Amino acid sequence: METSLKLDFDKGTLILQDVPEALQPHLPDIRWDERTLTFRAPAYRYRHIVSQLRAHDIPYQDTARQFTVEPFTHQKLLTPYPYQTEAIDAWHANGKRGVVTLPTGAGKTFIAILLIADTQRPTLVHVPTIDLMHQWYTVLTEYFGQEIGRYGGGYHELRDLTVTTYQSAVMHAPYYGNRFGFAIFDECHHLPGEQYQYAAISSIAPFRLGLTATPERVDGKESRLYALVGECCYEAQVQELSGKTLSEYRVVTITVEMEDTERVRYEEARSIYLNFLKQARINMGTPRGWHTFLWKTSQTDEGRDAFKAYLTQKQLSFASTTKQEWVWKLIQRHRGDRILIFTQDNDTAYQIGTRFFLPVLTHQTKPKERNAFLNGFRDGTYSILVTSKVLNEGVDVPEANVAIIVSGSGSVREHVQRLGRILRKREGKQAVLYELISKQTGEHFVNKRRRQHHAYRTK
């Protein structure tokens, strides 16, 4: 009896048995595993291995693949914009894999829906946050009119169309990584992270789509993203779409003076902090700077004082009284508008929420109330929402037309994404983003760094 090659899935890897010796050089990804006396390969090489078997006309028995063709049909008539059609064509031309780079609000989810219907394979959508998982769940339910699974944040439902968080996928892909033929990675710049990449490595899905507004990473690991998902196959910039499919927008920077008493406290604290950095020879500009600072400040009383001083000066520049007064002025100026107020930390968000009696959305907000806040904001029950970082990415609040950045990091991505929250097109909408910068503080340089992105170079 002729023995055919056998292909099986085991905890995020492929097991190959009875591999003909002549074929082994054509499968460079497989390795002999002494622990189980089988050949093994990372699961994501499934497509390559199967292509090689077919190319060499090798018969094989495939029990790894646990999915079949599924006739997904969307319930609505969908007409893509020309650039969306271009992106879809580019993805097909790239062998049904690759990264699509489009600004927030340009309809990346819509492209994914069309491709799910085209591809007709059970699909797993990966997202970075629970809010995004719920948002995708709602959209997929609406478009496909069938049961959608959720995996993560307390949900354990696997269906032909399932949405999961990256974190959950890292843990569970070793068990279900062979059940999906199409893997979508939303906000895929997260994927090359040390752990998150295993969500893609442990899956056999031959068809892959990455969606992001900003694939670039500070650590330069976007090449890992392209290796796991496919090359960037389509890209359009925010200026190309502004006014057409995105709202017109402007960015207003307001430099605020601290009150005298706060300025004195700020200078004192900053001087203690900077003197410590100098004495301890810590360069905060290096990748290890922050860790060294944390380590050294925990060793001595002087260090602990320096750490407290660091927090004080930061807190004062983030949330000075004058900044709060400006928040109030802007709320009054934009009466009737839908305003998102962003802060760098939760404390400042709750300070503003408590002072002005406003809903605050942070990772500490429980799911039920989180949904109530977002829905209330969308339907106009609440006109203002204060948030720290949870709304930075992906969550769709198209009604928002004003963003006030009270404080933020120097991250270009964070600020591009915050801008993206107010760019969804609405008839006659003019979006405006305010940045409040404390004068003569470290914030000035942080602001300068983040404005490097082309999105800030408005017309």
Place this chain on the structure above:
Amino acid sequence: MSTSDADNTTLIGQSSRHTPCAVNQNTMLTKDLLRYKIQKGQIHPEFVKPTDRQLLAIAEQLIAVFEASPDIQRATLLESSKHIIDSTPGTPIIKRGLEKLLLDRTEFDTEPNEELIAFRQKLFTETSRLLSQEHFEDYTDYQGKVSQIMADESSTEEVELSAKLYADLPSCQPVLTFNTLSAERLLHRYNAAQVQGLLLHCDTLTLKLADSMTAELRQLFKYLRFNQLLSTIRKERTDGKEIYQITVDGPLNLFYKTKRYGMNLANFFIAVLHQPKWELTAEIQFRNNRRSQLSLDESCGIKPISQQFLAYIPEDIQLFQAMLQNKTDDWQIRPGSQFLPLAGDFYCFPDYQLVHKSGVETAIELFHPWHQGHLIARLKTLADQTDVSLILGVSKELKKNALIAEALESSEYFSQFGFTFRDVPTMRALLPILNSFV
């Protein structure tokens, strides 16, 4: 304190949803709380002395604060423990580590406060309406108006409004239970957590065991399987003594120097502590730093931190024993307790040993859906081996996998010495195989 009291802990406060065991095993120290030195490529965890009087006194003070914590808010509890950390002598990072371990044993009430949620909904609907419809040049006018509305609606005083608004944030959550332990046990737990914290940053660990031919091994292999790890077992002779070398890692380690299984390896370390003589080596790497080697053995003196099962007969064995004795008095069953040599210098560790009254012995290895990795290899090895007495029990769930089903079907060895089972092995399937040995 004897090692057997590892889990003799008391829950303080209301009844907990967690078992003490579960709470203990999830306890880890974060990177910033680890203490170690790296010298010449070797990483040395800085353990505390569990007999250090000063540290024991501090640990007792911290435990006392946590024991008194049920119904107290998180922020108040942290303030009290911070006071001890700041006002007692000694290294703060150690004290913060002890605090972290105690916090991991504390359960907070995280249920949503429906009353407050309803209150916020009412308030925000009002403030949104006010801010959309009216212009307030002065903030205090707005504040006054909101307070007046809420006072009319829900008799909430102005001063209370701000304090009440977000009074259910984590810092305000009350403690439900605290899983207490002795000060000495806490210091041992701290030392174990130092090692576990390092193992989170390794990809493979190697274990050498001597004098372990007892039920402790059974526990070790249970931990291995539950943690979804793979192992290679080899025997070597050192100074005339037989030593088993077990290399432990995960499936993807064949391709990547990944710390993907760091958490599994850290959890596995709990079982290592039950072995009488052990030697552990692992390469630790923090982010992109250079690798350094961790070498430890039983002389580090860390006491086991989980329940030891030496005297305990697991429920599955009890059930198996009862079923066997119902059918026959000829065979006695006991937990697996020794390595079984296989071809190619490999070893397996069977689940059960069976002894016939005539002295004939055999062993059973069971394959459940959660550890199928070795099954096909085992069938291959046994196909060419005639000098081993091993019965294979395979879960029927595994037969759903066509490859396994085919491997079982075509295995002559399995047709003679194998059986399938649904939940637990049945005597109807097992006895005919057992009797074929006598």
